[in-house]
Every structure is written in C-alpha cells, then in structure tokens.
Amino acid sequence: MKNIRLLALDLDGTALRSDNTLSKNVKCAIERAADSGITVVAASGRPYGAMPAEILNMPAVSFFIASNGAAVHDRSGAKIYSRLLKEHDVTAILELTEAYDLIWEAFSEGETCTDSRYYNNPEGYGCSKAYVDYVRSSRGCSDNMRQYIYDNRKSLDSVEFVCTDETLRSRLRNEIESTLNGVYVTSSSRNFVEFMDGSATKANALRFICERMGVSPRNTAAAGNADNDVDMIKFSGFGAAVKNACGACKEAADVVVGSNDNDGIAEFIDSII
Numbered sequence: 664m665k666n667i668r669l670l671a672l673d674l675d676g677t678a679l680r681s682d683n684t685l686s687k688n689v690k691c692a693i694e695r696a697a698d699s700g701i702t703v704v705a706a707s708g709r710p711y712g713a714m715p716a717e718i719l720n721m722p723a724v725s726f727f728i729a730s731n732g733a734a735v736h737d738r739s740g741a742k743i744y745s746r747l748l749k750e751h752d753v754t755a756i757l758e759l760t761e762a763y764d765l766i767w768e769a770f771s772e773g774e775t776c777t778d779s780r781y782y783n784n785p786e787g788y789g790c791s792k793a794y795v796d797y798v799r800s801s802r803g804c805s806d807n808m809r810q811y812i813y814d815n816r817k818s819l820d821s822v823e824f825v826c827t828d829e830t831l832r833s834r835l836r837n838e839i840e841s842t843l844n845g846v847y848v849t850s851s852s853r854n855f856v857e858f859m860d861g862s863a864t865k866a867n868a869l870r871f872i873c874e875r876m877g878v879s880p881r882n883t884a885a886a887g888n889a890d891n892d893v894d895m896i897k898f899s900g901f902g903a904a905v906k907n908a909c910g911a912c913k914e915a916a917d918v919v920v921g922s923n924d925n926d927g928i929a930e931f932i933d934s935i936i
Contacts (some may be wrong), residue, residue: 668701673865675851883899901917
C-alpha cells in the first residue's frame with residue numbers, strides 16, 4: 664500500500680453515487696491521489712464518449728479504460744489501445760440469440776446505439792430513474808438493433824443485451840460463453856449481459872497502461888463493484904470492493920470499503936496515501 668503508483672477506479676456503482684454523481688469527498692480524494700504522484704485511471708463499462716463530463720474534464724485522471732477494456736484513451740481523448748469484437752464472433756452471437764426478442768445495445772467508435780424500446784422506457788428494463796437522462800443523452804436508437812449490429816459487425820467495441828428474465832438471461836449467457844471461446848462475457852449491472860473480444864478486459868487494458876507507464880502490477884490498486892471489475896481487482900496489487908458490490912467482486916478484493924453512496928472510494932484512497 665505504501666508503494667501504489669497507479670490507481671484504477673470503476674465509475675458506476677463505485678466512484679459514482681447511485682444518483683450518477685461524483686461526491687465532493689470522492690472528487691477531492693482523487694485529486695489528492697494525483698497530487699501525491701499516483702496515476703489515476705477511470706475504468707468503465709461505458710464507452711469513452713458516454714463517461715461523465717466531470718470525469719473526462721478532471722485533470723487528475725490520466726487514462727480512461729472504456730467499454731470494459733475494449734479501448735483506452737489518454738488525457739487528450741486520443742484512443743491509444745483498441746480491441747474490437749471479431750466479425751465472426753458478432754455474427755455467431757446474433758445466430759445464437761436469433762430466436763429471442765432481446766433488447767440490444769452496440770458500442771462502436773464514437774457512437775452508441777440502443778433499441779428504441781429501451782430508449783423510450785429505460786425504467787421498464789431495470790434502469791434506475793437517476794440514469795434515464797444519461798441513457799437518452801448518450802445513445803442513438805434503432806427499431807432494428809440486430810440489423811444495426813450486423814451492419815456494423817466489423818467495427819464494434821462491444822454489444823450487450825438487456826433481459827429482465829433471470830432464467831433466460833443466465834441460460835443465454837452460459838450458452839454463448841461456452842460456445843464462443845474468443846469472446847469475453849461479463850455484466851456491469853443485473854439485467855445486462857455484455858460481450859467483448861476475449862482480450863478486451865479491464866485487466867488487460869490496465870496491463871497495457873502499466874507497461875506504458877513502467878509500473879509493476881504489484882504497485883497498482885483498483886476498486887469496483889460488479890462482475891466486470893473482478894479481473895481488474897485480481898490483477899492489481901491491492902484491490903477493493905465497495906460495500907454494495909456483488910459477491911464475486913468482494914471475494915476477489917483485499918478489502919471491502921464503504922458503499923458508493925457513503926464515499927467508500929474516498930476511504931480507499933485515503934488508506935493508500
């Protein structure tokens with residue numbers, strides 16, 4: 664803990680409160696970390712363009728891991744690392760789910776597109792009220808997402824489906840995960856199942872930044888709350904889960920700190936610096 668040189672923080676449900684805002688205490692803690700010489704990385708399932716402006720404009724944040732590790736952007740916004748889904752994996756995902764009327768989203772360079780049904784009624788599919796404006800301001804929409812995904816199959820960072828039927832969601836996830844060895848399957852929130860290239864994980868993106876900065880993994884710290892943060896927490900030398908994290912995230916962590924609504928990340932950062 665005395666030699667932490669790089670700090671990676673998940674955003675939604677971790678650094679951000681449940682109302683999609685960054686508390687003053689957490690913001691000040693991030694700035695203290697940067698002032699102490701620690702390189703701060705925002706590590707999100709969101710594409711770069713959909714990250715909160717407050718985070719993107721914060722001088723204390725040096726790198727941005729986007730789309731669950733499919734891309735890394737530097738302080739200027741330039742993409743310095745990219746791992747796109749392979750075309751044959753995109754078509755295979757579409758084929759394996761062809762029989763089901765799922766709500767799809769797709770992330771590609773500079774663009775996020777979602778099913779019109781989700782765009783018009785996010786809360787009906789489990790989105791919290793605090794995130795409705797975020798969904799509508801950060802996405803375009805389509806009445807035929809499967810066609811949109813197929814048309815853009817060569818340039819996708821990731822795709823995901825939203826399904827409120829837990830049994831169906833779990834079955835499809837397990838089937839795709841066991842069938843497509845080259846695809847990384849994860850979830851950033853309960854009703855979502857997300858697909859990236861097998862190399863596009865937050866851990867691999869963090870490894871890239873470590874190599875770029877000349878920092879050993881043992882001198883890194885990371886914090887998160889969901890399945891898509893587990894590999895990053897395991898990769899880091901010191902990992903934390905917020906109190907509201909899923910079981911797998913807590914199990915992977917070295918320490919559990921306060922919840923995202925109680926400045927757990929400020930607590931974590933202060934324990935480091």
